Each structure stands twice: as C-alpha cells, then as structure tokens.
Amino acid sequence: MDWRELFRRHGQRLGLALGLLALGVVAQQAWAHRHLLNAQVWEVDSGLILLALSLGVAAQFAFGLAWHRLTRHAGMQTSLREDLQHWGISLLAKYLPGKIWQALARTGLYGNSANAASVVGLYLREQMLSLGVAMLIVAAAAPVALPPQMQNYARLLALAGGLLLLMIGNVRHLPHWLPHWLRRLNDVRGTDRRALIDATVLNAVAYGFLCAGFVALVRGLGLDAANVLTLSAGLCLAGLAGVAAFFIPAGLGVREAGLLWYLAPVLGTGPAAALAIAARAWLLLAECAVALWALAITHRQRSIGRRKGARAVSYPQAHRLQDASGRLLRARRIGHVLETLAGRPLRAARVLDLGASHLLMARAFATHGAAVVGMDVEHAALSRGMRERGAEAENLQAVVGSAMALPFANGAFDIVVCNHVYEHVPDPAVLMREIGRVLAKDGVCYFSGGHRYQLIEPHYRLPFLSWLPKRAADRCLQLAGLGAEYDIGFLTLPQLDGLLSGFHARDVTVETLRLERSLAPQPRFAGLLRRLPKSWVTWLARWSPTRIWLLTHAK
Secondary structure, eight states: OOHHHHHHHHHHHHHHHHHHHHHHHHHHHHHHTHHHHHTTGGGOOHHHHHHHHHHHHHHHHHHHHHHHHHHHHTTOOOOHHHHHHHHHHHGGGGGSSSTHHHHHHHHHHTTTSTTGGGHHHHHHHHHHHHHHHHHHHHHTSOOTTSOHHHHHHHHHHHHHHHHHHHHHHHOSSOOTTSOHHHHHTTOOOOOOHHHHHHHHHHHHHHHHHHHHHHHHHHHHTTOOOOOHHHHHHHHHHHHHHHHHSTTSGGGTTHHHHHHHHHHHHHHOHHHHHHHHHHHHHHHHHHHHHHHHHHHHHHHHHHHHHHHTTOOOOOHHHHHHTSOHHHHHHHHHHHHHHHHHHSOOOSTTOEEEEETOTTSHHHHHHHTTTOEEEEEESOHHHHHHHHHTOOGGGGGEEEEEOOTTSOOSOTTOEEEEEEESOGGGSSOHHHHHHHHHHHEEEEEEEEEEEEOSOOSBOTTTOOBTGGGSOHHHHHHHHHHHTSOSOOOOOOOOHHHHHHHTTTEEEEEOHHHHHHHGGGSSSOOTTHHHHTTSOHHHHHHHHHTOSEEEEEEEEOO
C-alpha cells in the first residue's frame, strides 16, 4: 500500500488528530501563562466584544455579496437572497474535513439550478480572490517571528502570491503559462467584467471588517494592542495556514498555532495563545450566526408557502417530480457504465429496473434493444409511464410489486438496475438476496446509492439531515414543514460494504466520474473532471454523495 492510499484512508483522522494536537499546544501555552492574564480578566470591554462580533457578521455578509456578484458574472439568475442563503448554509461545511466540502455543499444547494455546473468553477474563483486579498494584507506587515534578514523576502513572496491569485481570479481567460487543468477551471463563460471587479472589492471590504473586528476583539479583551497592520497580517496569515491544511476541519488548531507563532513576539506567549483561542470562538460565532440566519430564512419561506396553501411535498412525491432530462441522463450513464466497464451492452439483454417509477429510465433502456421489466410499488406511476410509452412498447413491461419479494424466477435477468433504492426498503439485506436470486449466473447488477454522511440530504435538501438520529431527523422535517417522519434508511460506507459482501463488488465510482465526459449532453462537472489529475478525481470520489458498484455473483 503506497502513501497515497494510506492518506486516502487515514488522512481525515490524521488531520483531525494533528489539528487537535496543535490546539492542545496553544491551550497549554495559555494555561501555563494564566498568571499573566488574571490581572486582565476584569478589563474586558463588553461593548468592544459586541462590536467585534458585529463586524465579524458583517464580514461574512460581505463575502456573501461577493459570491452573488460572481454568480452574476456567470449569468446565473438567482436572487441576492438566494445566493446569501446558499452561501450562509454552506459555511457549516467548513467544519468538516477540508474546504472541498464547502464547494460540494454549495453545489448541492444549487442542485435545482440550470447553472449548477458553474458553481465549482465560481467557488474556485472566489477562493482565489479571497486568498489573494489575504496575502496582500500579510505582505503589509513584516512577520516579527522571522529573522530580520528573512522578513522582507517573506513580504515580497506574499505580495507576489497575492497579486498572482488576484490576477487568476479576475482574468476570464487564464494565461497559457499556467497549468492546463487550472486554465480549464475558468470554463465559466462569464460576460460581466464589472462583476469580477466588484467581487474583488467586496472581498477586500470583508477582510477590512474582519481585521477591524479582530482589533476590537484584542482591545476588548484588555490586551495591549499591537500595531493594527501587525494584528491584521497575523489574522490573515493564520487564515491562510488553515486553508493550506485542507484536510483538517476548518483549519482547527492550525489557525490557532499560526496566530500564536505570529503574535507571540508582539503580545507575549500567554496573551497570544489566549487571543488565538478567543479568535476561533469569535469567528465561529460570526459564521454560525450567518448560517442560522440562512436556515431561518429558508424555514420562514417554507412556512409562508404552507400558509398560502402550498402543500408540503413528501419524498415519494418529490422523487416523482424530478425532471425528465435528469433521469434520461442517468439512464445514459448507466448504459455507458454497463457497456464500457462491465462489458454488458443493453441490446438483447433481459433487464430489471427496480424502483422504475414513471418508467423514464426503463423506456430509455428499451430503446437500446433490451427486454425491460420496470418494477415499482406504485401502480399509478407505472400506469402513467405505460401510457406515455413510444415505439419501445414491445420491449417494455411494467410490474407492480415489492423488492422484498421479487415475482420472478431464479436467474431471470442478465442485468438488474438498483439505482438509489436500498434506502427506501425496510430490509436492504432481503433486497440484496432477492437481487442475487433473480440475477443470472453471468449477470451484472448496477447498484448505486447514497451514504449516511452526505452534506445535503438529497431527498429533502436539508444539510446534515441523514447524520441525525431518527427522532432528531423527524423533528427537523416537522420544523421545516416537509413531513412528519424521516423514513430514509441511509447506511454508512462500511455498512454498505457489508451489505454487498455476498457479491463480487467492484466500486466504479471513480471510473464513472472519468467517463462522464463521453455523455451528451455533458453532465454537471464533466468539463472539470476530465481535466483533473486522476489522483484528484480519486480523492474527490471518496466524498461523492453517490457511490456506484458493479455486482456479480461471487465465484
């Protein structure tokens, strides 16, 4: 096992452990010098602390406004309130392993938008603008912790890095001397040049609020205020260190250690350690305030809709209302995976589509020459699908029944498609036994499904819903007006591995992501994924909300 595989498997735990270790060192330094702080405890100015919190919240909204201007650059038609809501809710994802979670969460929140494919590119552009401004602030003051002969070099390096990142964030067509994959991240065909300038200015304003809030926090705690530029540069350097440690949740411990290192020569070790911990709490409170605002606005909008007579849509109803183009694209993906990765083309194959609903995917399979049976528990959905069938009717059957007791003979099908079904049945183990029974000896099952630890629960589109215990999830649905009971049974990835242990299971999530480029029309992320290094795609696939397996009978 090479180091990449070790990092993929254990990087999250290692990052959290290192972050907690660094945080423990900072806390130990604060405790060891507590005698220096005792005299200052009574000098806390609650007015300045409140001002610091207000400025922290203002900074988060300024970052959200910058994001809104970027969506305008991409031609997205979302409103300011929608963009601020999505931006605020995605803040919660910072406290999971790595900044990539925030990008995935934001993309999931824009899942119903025709421009959702632009979100990843816009997120990367946002990061370049934000980090560029932060590096320029770092360059404004000499890092006292470095030897004198190295301070100017460090400032020049920060200045050059900041200008480079700002250039990348503002140029619509990246220079040819940048790596090819990075230039392709600029695939968003923005037309509003002024929006990029506005986003840059708003990022600078946001950092101005953050730095002013940090200075207010320092003075509010009764610490001897250092030079304002030094405090601002220390805060931004700590933030950059947290971003660089991308596999540690929200840079936990790394930011605190960076701030302690930078400010200890200025404030003293004890005060700098205490300030680092206070700064973490300050930023956490500001970000949580914005995230709670976004969640409250979302809940209020749904409540208003109910009062106006809008009926809450349960999962089965919402699932049926998915757009036809998305289902047809999924059917093309499944056919492509079966033919390319499993060597089983649909033509002349006997196919069972479980959870077929309106038969959109089953009809697509039938057009490729397969003899398809679409099965679902809802008679009305199947009847509508059969009424809308076209020339493929000869190859298509609809059967009403339960996946817990498939009404078919042993080995009746060459291909079984079980696409996002297991979480809806009372006993997934029985489902898998039934699939194994009706699957031919040389047959293949396309099995896909989500796992418990998804950022945005895909059925109700609420963050972290599937993480919660059953009673807490039920209560969240009731508060959001989306139903009385959460009846989706997601498993963890180890539990899914156990569920599939009766088969020879091949995880093809990475290969499927790489194959997306061959589909037409192009699915979300295809332009980005086909140009990322394979190791990056492999790492991203680990956090994919959907995993895909090809199952065959164990030898």
